[in-house]
Amino acid sequence: MPSTPPHPLDPLTAAELEVGRAVLVAEGLVSETTRFPQVLPEEPPKGSSPGSADRRIRFTTLDTSTGLAGDAVVSVTKRALVSWQNCGDGQPAYLxxxxxxxxxxxxxxxxxxxxxxxxxxxxxxxxxxxxxxxxxxxxxxxxxxxxxxxxxxxxxxxxxxxxxxxxxxxxxxxxxxxxxxxxxxxEGDVPVPSEHGRYGDVPARTTLKPIEITQPQGPSFTVDGSEVRWEGWRLRVGFNAREGLTLHEISFQDRPVLHRASVPEMVVPYGDTSPSRFWISYFDAGEYLLGKNTNDLRLGCDCLGVIHYFPAFVADDHGHAVEIPRAICLHEEDDGILWKHTDLDQRAEVRRSRRLVLSSISTVGNYDYGFFWYLYLDGTVEFEAKATGIVFAGAGTPGERRPHATELAPGLFAPVHQHLFCARLDMTVDGDRNSLHEIDVAGVPTGDDNPYGNAFTWHSTPLRTEHEAMRTADPARARVWEIRSSDKTNRLGIPTAYQLVPRPSATLLAQPDSSVHKRATFATRHLWATPYRHDERYPAGERPGAHPGGAGLPEWTAGNRALTDTDLVLWHVFGLTHVPRPEDWPVMPVDRAGFSLRPYGFCDRNPALDLPSGDTDHCDH
Structure with missing residues (x-):
């Protein structure tokens, strides 16, 4: 193993995992009944010098004979144990x-x-x-x-x-x-539904003609280790067993936008009151580990085009390295028209959009989740979660109407539920000093300021503290949240900024006195904001499994810390509220949720004016 890996933010290697485990063995912390529910890279604090960073791994251990768990931090650079402590409330992820x-x-x-x-x-x-x-x-x-x-x-x-x-x-x-x-x-004697749920052996239709996606000259991106460069974008690709795909040090036109972007938690609460399901509220990252459940992707099925794959290494239950050879897919894809105009003389100028896609897919039990980060030529960052797989169902009397479940097949009922994701966005819009504002549009009452009744305007409200920043989306007001630089302005003298643009979605629908509300309080708002702290990583806390609640965002924000001109972290909740339908059976078509981050005054004009003309051999004249 090299003494110094290429970059401190690179994902863990197989050799590092084995060295870290060997240190624990030498320290007497591994026995026949020791297992490793979670093994993660201990990323260096923000602002650390890349040349001096110490590569560390955090091993969560579990003694299966006693149920006692602990956290050990190991320096694989120095081959030494850094710290050891018993775990507090909550259970580590399942093995x-x-x-x-x-x-x-x-x-x-x-x-x-x-x-x-x-x-x-x-x-x-x-x-x-x-x-x-x-x-x-x-x-x-x-x-x-x-x-x-x-x-x-x-x-x-x-x-x-x-x-x-x-x-x-x-x-x-x-x-x-x-x-x-x-x-x-x-409880009860409901017959078991008899209709099968097979879906892979349906005869394929023969009417679809092939679509070929080719790049004869190769892709436009370059990859150097974990660093990716593409059309003004520069970033590092990360991965860990809990969050899966992570992005680091994202810049556009050599200016910082995001220090780190990830989806560190998601909760799947069910709205059924039956004994079989009232308790269901899975935390798919904290209880099951999204990264450890990542698929090995397939060309032509999961990804199309000219692909670059990133492998990932996770630890198995015994702490040994396991490779996921194609954990992350990187490719370019066409995205329709980016801009177009036809002049009065009928001369048209058109430029096609293209996006860089970084994706991974995790399967947790019956559901499959795709995580897609998109970078666009105009400086936009977008995230999309794609939920598919098989809905979780129970049995009932055929033809029965239920308030909390829908019938998918004779006697097969799928309960209402939600898939609520939380993105952690460590913002660096033109630097580490940013401020947060809420932007709403509003009509102007007819009167002196609006004599014809047609006027509307926008309002900018500063969100100066953590409590002020606990917000919900409002599509009726076209609400967005703006992250402004505290140090840089554009040529018009306006602070450079990015806007977080939510997609309409419900927050947690469980009642405030419910168990899941206490454990998943983060999901009750679309937006939270905190000043950056290295140890504030997971919105429901370190160990949401079997936890009484109150950890994570509600605990951190209780102090109502100031947010103005500071190093901002945004926590954005989005997702799906699923009232299942017959079309979701026996395997569910993809349902989508997500958000975008778009430049607002970050650039002085359209940054995609220099794209090559669409007037090529592919255009029909």
Missing amino acids: FEEYDLASEITKSSEAWLAAMTRRGLADRVEHAFCAPLAPGYFGREDEKGRVIRSLTFLREDASDSPWAHPVEGLIVHIDLTTREVLRVED
């Missing part, structure tokens, strides 16, 4: 091996088998799938420590999709440390 363990414990339970027998399903247990599901937090006396719940789904054979055959009302509560069933709930 992959705990998924199988939960199934083994369930299937060896006499109470579970008795419930299956009572329902006439004893002859179908061989291929039953016992899903390992985070239980949330309800303060129950027997749910302390490392607890998981399991719902049962049937399969006709090992290749069958289990999600089509839920055994409604059968809930198994498991202690993973003692490896025992705490209790089994057996």
Whole structure:
């Protein structure tokens, strides 16, 4: 392993992971029952000198015999243990091996088998799938420590999709440390839906003609290690086991825009009151690790065109390195017209848009999530989350109408739920000193200021403290949030800025006295803002699993710190509120959510005027 990696923000390498683990072994911190729920790069604080940065790894360890967890920071540069401490409230992310363990414990339970027998399903247990599901937090006396719940789904054979055959009302509560069933709930006798959920063997249509995406001269981007350069953009590509894809040191035309951009958390709360689902509120990053569940991407399916792949290395449950060979896809794609005008003499000028795409896809149980960052030729940054996969369903009486679930197939009901993402945007608009403003448009009342009734204007409201910056989007006012430089102005004397443009979406719909509201308070606002702190990384706190709530953004912002002329971090919540439909079955077409960051006075004029003409051999004259 090189003594100094190319850059301190580069993702972890296999060699570094193995060196870090070896340090823990030498320190006596690894035994036969030690597992590693989470292993992440310990990124250097903002402003550190690249030449002097110490490459560090944070290992979260779990003793599976006792349930005790700790955090160890290791310097792989110095091959030394930096710190060690026991974990506080909340549980570390689940291990992959705990998924199988939960199934083994369930299937060896006499109470579970008795419930299956009572329902006439004893002859179908061989291929039953016992899903390992985070239980949330309800303060129950027997749910302390490392607890998981399991719902049962049937399969006709090992290749069958289990999600089509839920055994409604059968809930198994498991202690993973003692490896025992705490209790089994057996509620009701709803028949198991019989219609299969297979979707991969449908005969393909023959009417679509091929579309070829070629770049005979190669792509316009260049890659040097983790650094990417493209059409005035420069950035570094990162990755970790929790967040997955991260972007660093993003600049446009050699001017800083973002120091770091990521999606560090998402919560999936369900709105069903049934015993099988009222407790469901998965934190897919904090409880399951989005990065560790990243797909190995496929050319022609996940990505099209001339592709550059970035590999990623994550630690398995035993702390050893595992490679995801094609974890991140980089490519260019056409994006329609960027600008056009036809003059009075019918002479037309048109330029086509193009965007640089950085993407990764994670599969967490039944759902698949695509994470797409787009960089545009006009200086815009856009993020899009694409949700697909299989909706989580239960069983009911065919034809029944329910207030919290819709029928997708005969007797198969999918509950209403949300997918709420939180982006962390460490802004550096022309430097580290920025201020935040809310921009609303508004009509002007008819009168002296609006004699004809047609006038409207805009209002700029400074958001000077953390409490003032707890905001919700308002499409009726075309609301955006503007991040202004405190030090630079454009040629018109106006502070250079970027605007965060939200897409309309609901925030958390659970009631304030609910458990999920306490744990996912970050999802109750579209916008939060904080002054930069290196240790404020996750909006629901370090360990949202089995946590009573209050960690992360509500804790940090309680002090109501000042935001003017400071190093700003924005936390933007966006997502999907899903009332499932028959078209979502048996596999869901992509649903999209996201936001954009667009320059506003950052450039003195349209930065894409110099694009080559669209008058090429591809145009029809």
